[in-house]
Amino acid sequence: MKMKKALKAILLLWWSVASYVAQAQQQKPDFLNYTKSPWVDSVYNAMTPDERIAQLIFVPSFKTDQMPMVEELIDKYKVGGVVFFRANAVDHALMINRYTPMSKVPLAYALDAEWGVGMRVLDGISFPYAMTLGAIQDEALVYDMGRAIARHFHRLGMHINFAPVADVNNNPKNPVISYRSFGENPENVYRKASAYVRGLQDEKILAVIKHFPGHGDTDVDSHHDLPIIKHDIARLDSVELYPFKKLVADGAGGVMTAHLSIPALDNTPNEASSLSDKIIKGILREKLGFEGLTFTDGIHMQGIIKHNSIGEAHAKALAAGNDVVEFSTNVKEALDAIRKAIKDGTITEKDIEEKCRKLLAFKYWAGISKDSVVKTENLTEDLNNSQDLWLNDRLAQAAVTVLKNDQNLMPLKALDQKKMAVLSIGSTDNTPFQLMAANYTKVDFFNIDAACKAEDIKKLKEALKEYDLVLAGVHNLFKSPSRKSIVVNLNDGKEEKLKTRAFGISDGMVELIKYLSQEKNAIISVFANAYAVDVLEGVEDAKGLLLTYQDGRNMEEAAVQVIFGGCDATGKLPVSINQTFPVGSGIDILGGNRLGYTEPEAVGISADALNTMIDSLVQEGLDVQAYPGCQVLVARKGKVILNKAYGFHTYYKNEPVTSKDVYDLASVTKVAAATTSIMKMQGDGVWKMDMPFSTYWKDFKGTDKEVLTFREILAHQAGLKPYLSFWTETLDENKEFKKNTFDVRPSKKYPVQVAPHLFLHKKFKDKYLYKMVAASELGEKGTYRYSGLSFLLYPEMIEQQTGKTFDTFLDDSFYAPLGANRLTFNPSRKFSSKEIIPTENDNIFRFSTMQGYVHDEAAAMLGGVSGNAGLFGNAQDLAKLLQMFLQEGNYGGESYLPAETVKEFTSVQFPQNDNRRGLGFDKPSLDNEEKSEADAYPCKSASMDSYGHTGFTGTMFWVDPKEELVFVFLSNRVYPTRENSELYKRNIRSRMLQGIYDLIDQKVASIK
The missing domain is CATH 3.20.20.300 (Glycoside hydrolase, family 3, N-terminal domain)
Structure with a gap:
C-alpha cells in the first residue's frame, strides 16, 4: 500500500512538472x-x-x-x-x-x-x-x-x-x-x-x-x-x-x-x-x-x-x-x-x-456584428465550389490505405489478359466504384444486397466462375459498431429486421468475403470504419485489400484510381484493427502512369472558368446546328479534368449523347490506327522510314512511286494524289452499279459489307482499289500535299507482316491492353445502335443513314477497316492512346513504343519545304507567331512540340507535351449532310483549344 501511494505521489509530481513545462511554452x-x-x-x-x-x-x-x-x-x-x-x-x-x-x-x-x-x-x-x-x-x-x-x-x-x-x-x-x-x-x-x-x-x-x-x-x-x-x-x-x-x-x-x-x-x-x-x-x-x-x-x-x-x-x-x-x-x-x-x-x-x-x-x-446579413444568392454554390471539391478529392486519395498487395498486383497491368468483374456488396444500384472502374477498361457489373442471402451468393458464385479478377467493394455499412441489425427486403415486398454483427455486417456478407478472399483472385475495397475489417472474417486472405474508412463518391473513385494506377496510395492505419493489421500498417503504391480523374484546380485551371468556356462554345455550335451533339475531353498532367457529353445523336433529339457513345473518328484514324501501327513496326525494327515504300508494298514496284520513301509519304510530301473516288468506278454510264460489284446479301462472293444491305465483291480491293492507288497521278515531290491514299494500304501491309488482321493487331498491341475497348472498327458488331452516333444520310452511294458503318466511302469499300478512316471511339478511350503518346510510349507501367520513335513521328520532318507535318501527325503552322489568332493553326498558343489531327466528320485531337495537355473534340458535324460547314466557319475546336491555353496561363493558385 505504501509503495502504491509513493508511486502515485511520484506520478503526480511528474505530471505537475510536465504541466509546468507546458505552461512555460x-x-x-x-x-x-x-x-x-x-x-x-x-x-x-x-x-x-x-x-x-x-x-x-x-x-x-x-x-x-x-x-x-x-x-x-x-x-x-x-x-x-x-x-x-x-x-x-x-x-x-x-x-x-x-x-x-x-x-x-x-x-x-x-x-x-x-x-x-x-x-x-x-x-x-x-x-x-x-x-x-x-x-x-x-x-x-x-x-x-x-x-x-x-x-x-x-x-x-x-x-x-x-x-x-x-x-x-x-x-x-x-x-x-x-x-x-x-x-x-x-x-x-x-x-x-x-x-x-x-x-x-x-x-x-x-x-x-x-x-x-x-x-x-x-x-x-x-x-x-x-x-x-x-x-x-x-x-x-x-x-x-x-x-x-x-x-x-x-x-x-x-x-x-x-x-x-x-x-x-x-x-x-x-x-x-x-x-x-x-x-x-x-x-x-x-x-x-x-x-x-x-x-x-x-x-x-x-x-x-x-x-x-x-x-x-x-x-x-x-x-x-x-x-x-x-x-x-x-x-x-x-x-x-x-x-x-x-x-x-x-x-x-x-x-x-x-x-x-x-x-x-x-x-x-x-x-461579429449585429448588422451583418447572410446573402442567400448563390449560397449553395459557394459552399460547394470547385476548389473545395478538388480538396475533397485530394483528401480522399491521400487517405486510401493498401493493406494487402500480393505479388504487386496493384497497379493492375495487362488489362487485356484479365476478364474483370466489379462487384458492389451492400448496394443493388451501380456505384461510383463500378462506374470509375469502367473508365479504365471493360468490366462487368455485379451487385448484391447487404443480406447476402444464400441463394443470391450461390448465383453470384456461378456467375463469377468465368472471371479472372474480381474487384469487390463493401458498401453501406454503419459507421458505429453498436449498430447490429439491418432491414432486408423479402420476396413479397415486405421488410424484416435481420440481426447482424457489428456495423450491420451480415453472416452472408462474411461468407461471401471469405469466398472472394480464399477462392478467387480478388481485390477487396472496404468503404467503412477501419474496425469493420476485423468483423469481415477472412478478408485478410484477399490478394489485394484497400481501406478508405468511409463510403462515398470520393472514396470509391479514389480506391479505383489506386487499383489502376491513376493515383498513389500512401495512407497508413491510424488505429489497430487486429494483429494482422496494427496501427501504422499501409503499403505505398506509386501510380500516376495511367490517367487519373480530378478537378481542374489540381492542374492549375479554374473549373468554373473551364466549364463556362467549353459549355458556351459547345452551345454556340448547337445553336447554329454545327453538330447535333459532341464529346469534349481535357486532360492535363495525367489527369482528366473535363469529360462531358453534349446534345443529342441527331437533331430529332431522341437520344442524348453520353460519354460512352462512339463517334466515327474519320481521319483521326490515320494517327490513332495507321500511324500507331507503323510506329510499332519501326520500333520493333521491322520497317524503316527512309527505305523505299515499295520495299514493303510490291504494287509500287515499277511505277513512278517506286523510290518514294515511307518518310516522304507519311509527311505528305511524296506528291501522292489526295483522294480517289473508288465507289464511282462501280457505276456504269446510267449511274447504276456495274454487274458483279455489289449484292444486297452477303455471300462468299460478296463478303465485304459497306452498308446495312450492300455487299462488295471480294476481288474489288485487289483488282481495282490497290491498282488504282498504284496507277494514280503523282504530283511534284518535295511539296506539301495532303494525301490519304497510302493509308488505304497499311491494313494489308500489317497483315502481310504480322499475320494478323489490322483491327486484331491494333486490339492486341494497343487498344485492349490500354483499356481502350471502345476504340474499334465496325462498332455495330460490338455495341448497340444506341451507343453509336450516326453520321451522314448518304443519298448518293449507299442510300441510308451511316450508323455503325464508316462514313468514308473508300474505307467502306475495304469493309470498314482502313488506315485512312473507319476507327470509331469515344473521347475517353482515344485519350488513353494519346496519353500513351504524351508519355513517350509508356502507359500503365508498360512500354508500347520506344520514346525515340514517338519523338521522331511527332516532330516536323521537312521544315525547309514549308511543311509543318510530322510522320502521320499534324503539327502547328510553322509561322504561327506571325499569324493572327483567327488564322493560327491549330491555335495561337499551341507549342511547336504539339501535335494532333482532325477528321472530316467533325473530330479533332491535340496533344501538347510542353503543357502535358490532351484535348479531344468529337462530333458528327456531317449529320445529316457533309455540306454543313458551321463547325469550320466558327472555328469552334481551335477556339476551345486556345481557351484552354488561356486558362493555363492564368495559373489558378492551389490551396496552400
Missing part, C-alpha cells in the same frame, strides 16, 4: 488580448447582471418553424449565442438573418461541423471523417481543409466550430467517438487536430477541441448515460490528455468538456467531468494553463441530466470553470440556478465578469 489565444478593449468595456458596462449571465448560455436552433421559440429566448433573456443543427443552407441563413438584429449584443453562432458544414448543413460540402484524415501522411492537407471549412463558416455567418475531436480512440467498441477520432496514436491525433485548429483560427473561426479530458476509451455513449474511464493518472496523461496538452500550448481558442466519470481525477460519485472543478479548474485551467473559452458538451445529454437537474447542471458547469453552457433549452431555470449559486458564493461576480468579458473579446476578435 503556452501560446494564448489571440482574442484574449481584447478582454479590456474599449468595445468590450462599453458593451459589458451597458449590460445588466442578468444579461451578463445570459451571455454565457447558448441555445439550440433546429428548423425555421421553430424560429419563434428561439427569438423569444433571444429577446427575453438576451442569450449570448445560438447553436445550429440540421437544415439546408438557405434556411440557416434565414434563421441567422432573423436572429441577428434582435440582439443588442452581437450573437455568436456555433455549428458542430467536425467534417465540414455538410455535417449539419444539408446542401453543404462534407469533408472526410477524422479517422479518414488520421490515415493521411500530409498534415498540410488537413490544414487546407480547416481553412476551407472556415471559409464556409464565414459564408454562412457562423463563428464557432465545435471541432476538431482530439479524443484518442483506442477502444474499437466505442459507440460515439470511433470514426470521429483521428486515431489511437496520441501524437498523430495531436498533429491532425493541430493542423485543423490552425486552419480554422488562421481564418478567425474559433476552434473548440473536444471532448476534454478524452472520450476515446469508452463503451458507453454519453448522450445516453455517464461513461466511466478507469485509467490511472499516468495512462491518462500519456494518452487521453496528451493531444489536449499540446493543443492548448499551441493556442487552441476553445475547449469542450466531456460528460465522463474519471475516478482517477475526481472520485465524486456520478460527477461528470464537465461539472468537476478538479478537472476543469484544477487540470484544464491550472495545470494545462488554458485561458481560452471553455464550452460544455450538450447540457441536455443523459450523462448530465440523469444525475442533475437542468438548472443545477448550468450552475455547476460555470462553477467548475466552464465559460459557456450550450444546448440550453430551459433558460429561465438555468438563470434561476446560476443566480442562486452567485448568492450562495459558489460562483462569484468576478467569475461572471471574467467569463463574459472573454466571450465579448472573442466576438470582437471574430468581427
Whole structure:
C-alpha cells in the first residue's frame, strides 16, 4: 500500500512538472488580448447582471418553424449565442438573418461541423471523417481543409466550430467517438487536430477541441448515460490528455468538456467531468494553463441530466470553470440556478465578469456584428465550389490505405489478359466504384444486397466462375459498431429486421468475403470504419485489400484510381484493427502512369472558368446546328479534368449523347490506327522510314512511286494524289452499279459489307482499289500535299507482316491492353445502335443513314477497316492512346513504343519545304507567331512540340507535351449532310483549344 501511494505521489509530481513545462511554452489565444478593449468595456458596462449571465448560455436552433421559440429566448433573456443543427443552407441563413438584429449584443453562432458544414448543413460540402484524415501522411492537407471549412463558416455567418475531436480512440467498441477520432496514436491525433485548429483560427473561426479530458476509451455513449474511464493518472496523461496538452500550448481558442466519470481525477460519485472543478479548474485551467473559452458538451445529454437537474447542471458547469453552457433549452431555470449559486458564493461576480468579458473579446476578435446579413444568392454554390471539391478529392486519395498487395498486383497491368468483374456488396444500384472502374477498361457489373442471402451468393458464385479478377467493394455499412441489425427486403415486398454483427455486417456478407478472399483472385475495397475489417472474417486472405474508412463518391473513385494506377496510395492505419493489421500498417503504391480523374484546380485551371468556356462554345455550335451533339475531353498532367457529353445523336433529339457513345473518328484514324501501327513496326525494327515504300508494298514496284520513301509519304510530301473516288468506278454510264460489284446479301462472293444491305465483291480491293492507288497521278515531290491514299494500304501491309488482321493487331498491341475497348472498327458488331452516333444520310452511294458503318466511302469499300478512316471511339478511350503518346510510349507501367520513335513521328520532318507535318501527325503552322489568332493553326498558343489531327466528320485531337495537355473534340458535324460547314466557319475546336491555353496561363493558385 505504501509503495502504491509513493508511486502515485511520484506520478503526480511528474505530471505537475510536465504541466509546468507546458505552461512555460503556452501560446494564448489571440482574442484574449481584447478582454479590456474599449468595445468590450462599453458593451459589458451597458449590460445588466442578468444579461451578463445570459451571455454565457447558448441555445439550440433546429428548423425555421421553430424560429419563434428561439427569438423569444433571444429577446427575453438576451442569450449570448445560438447553436445550429440540421437544415439546408438557405434556411440557416434565414434563421441567422432573423436572429441577428434582435440582439443588442452581437450573437455568436456555433455549428458542430467536425467534417465540414455538410455535417449539419444539408446542401453543404462534407469533408472526410477524422479517422479518414488520421490515415493521411500530409498534415498540410488537413490544414487546407480547416481553412476551407472556415471559409464556409464565414459564408454562412457562423463563428464557432465545435471541432476538431482530439479524443484518442483506442477502444474499437466505442459507440460515439470511433470514426470521429483521428486515431489511437496520441501524437498523430495531436498533429491532425493541430493542423485543423490552425486552419480554422488562421481564418478567425474559433476552434473548440473536444471532448476534454478524452472520450476515446469508452463503451458507453454519453448522450445516453455517464461513461466511466478507469485509467490511472499516468495512462491518462500519456494518452487521453496528451493531444489536449499540446493543443492548448499551441493556442487552441476553445475547449469542450466531456460528460465522463474519471475516478482517477475526481472520485465524486456520478460527477461528470464537465461539472468537476478538479478537472476543469484544477487540470484544464491550472495545470494545462488554458485561458481560452471553455464550452460544455450538450447540457441536455443523459450523462448530465440523469444525475442533475437542468438548472443545477448550468450552475455547476460555470462553477467548475466552464465559460459557456450550450444546448440550453430551459433558460429561465438555468438563470434561476446560476443566480442562486452567485448568492450562495459558489460562483462569484468576478467569475461572471471574467467569463463574459472573454466571450465579448472573442466576438470582437471574430468581427461579429449585429448588422451583418447572410446573402442567400448563390449560397449553395459557394459552399460547394470547385476548389473545395478538388480538396475533397485530394483528401480522399491521400487517405486510401493498401493493406494487402500480393505479388504487386496493384497497379493492375495487362488489362487485356484479365476478364474483370466489379462487384458492389451492400448496394443493388451501380456505384461510383463500378462506374470509375469502367473508365479504365471493360468490366462487368455485379451487385448484391447487404443480406447476402444464400441463394443470391450461390448465383453470384456461378456467375463469377468465368472471371479472372474480381474487384469487390463493401458498401453501406454503419459507421458505429453498436449498430447490429439491418432491414432486408423479402420476396413479397415486405421488410424484416435481420440481426447482424457489428456495423450491420451480415453472416452472408462474411461468407461471401471469405469466398472472394480464399477462392478467387480478388481485390477487396472496404468503404467503412477501419474496425469493420476485423468483423469481415477472412478478408485478410484477399490478394489485394484497400481501406478508405468511409463510403462515398470520393472514396470509391479514389480506391479505383489506386487499383489502376491513376493515383498513389500512401495512407497508413491510424488505429489497430487486429494483429494482422496494427496501427501504422499501409503499403505505398506509386501510380500516376495511367490517367487519373480530378478537378481542374489540381492542374492549375479554374473549373468554373473551364466549364463556362467549353459549355458556351459547345452551345454556340448547337445553336447554329454545327453538330447535333459532341464529346469534349481535357486532360492535363495525367489527369482528366473535363469529360462531358453534349446534345443529342441527331437533331430529332431522341437520344442524348453520353460519354460512352462512339463517334466515327474519320481521319483521326490515320494517327490513332495507321500511324500507331507503323510506329510499332519501326520500333520493333521491322520497317524503316527512309527505305523505299515499295520495299514493303510490291504494287509500287515499277511505277513512278517506286523510290518514294515511307518518310516522304507519311509527311505528305511524296506528291501522292489526295483522294480517289473508288465507289464511282462501280457505276456504269446510267449511274447504276456495274454487274458483279455489289449484292444486297452477303455471300462468299460478296463478303465485304459497306452498308446495312450492300455487299462488295471480294476481288474489288485487289483488282481495282490497290491498282488504282498504284496507277494514280503523282504530283511534284518535295511539296506539301495532303494525301490519304497510302493509308488505304497499311491494313494489308500489317497483315502481310504480322499475320494478323489490322483491327486484331491494333486490339492486341494497343487498344485492349490500354483499356481502350471502345476504340474499334465496325462498332455495330460490338455495341448497340444506341451507343453509336450516326453520321451522314448518304443519298448518293449507299442510300441510308451511316450508323455503325464508316462514313468514308473508300474505307467502306475495304469493309470498314482502313488506315485512312473507319476507327470509331469515344473521347475517353482515344485519350488513353494519346496519353500513351504524351508519355513517350509508356502507359500503365508498360512500354508500347520506344520514346525515340514517338519523338521522331511527332516532330516536323521537312521544315525547309514549308511543311509543318510530322510522320502521320499534324503539327502547328510553322509561322504561327506571325499569324493572327483567327488564322493560327491549330491555335495561337499551341507549342511547336504539339501535335494532333482532325477528321472530316467533325473530330479533332491535340496533344501538347510542353503543357502535358490532351484535348479531344468529337462530333458528327456531317449529320445529316457533309455540306454543313458551321463547325469550320466558327472555328469552334481551335477556339476551345486556345481557351484552354488561356486558362493555363492564368495559373489558378492551389490551396496552400
